[in-house]
Amino acid sequence: MFVCLCKGITESDVREAGRAGLVMACQLRARFGLKEAGCCGRCSKNIQELVELAASEHRLPAPNAVRT
Template sequence: MYVCLCNGITESDVREAGRAGHVTPCALKAKFKLKENGCCGRCAKNIGELVEIATQASATSCPRATDR
């Protein structure tokens, strides 16, 4: 599902950003350049939902299995 039509950002993009450590409002705004370059800013108004999506993704990412 798209969360930002201006920049073509999908929920999957936000989850991937969360797994990469972008889990704060400022980090997500910077990562996706929200409210810049013609972006209307509606997605930035819902940044709490984006943070929740990113945080869930970072919490569910699986660490690499180590050889024993």
């Protein structure tokens, strides 16, 4: 699903950024160029939704993690 039509950013792009440790609004804006010319600004206004999406992925344990 697209979360940004101007840049063609998908939900999985944001999840991938979260897995890479990009979970702050400024990091996501920079990563996806959400302040560049040609952007409508809608994503920047709703950046918290992208932050929550990225952070939810960042907190996931590794698939083969062993719990003690």
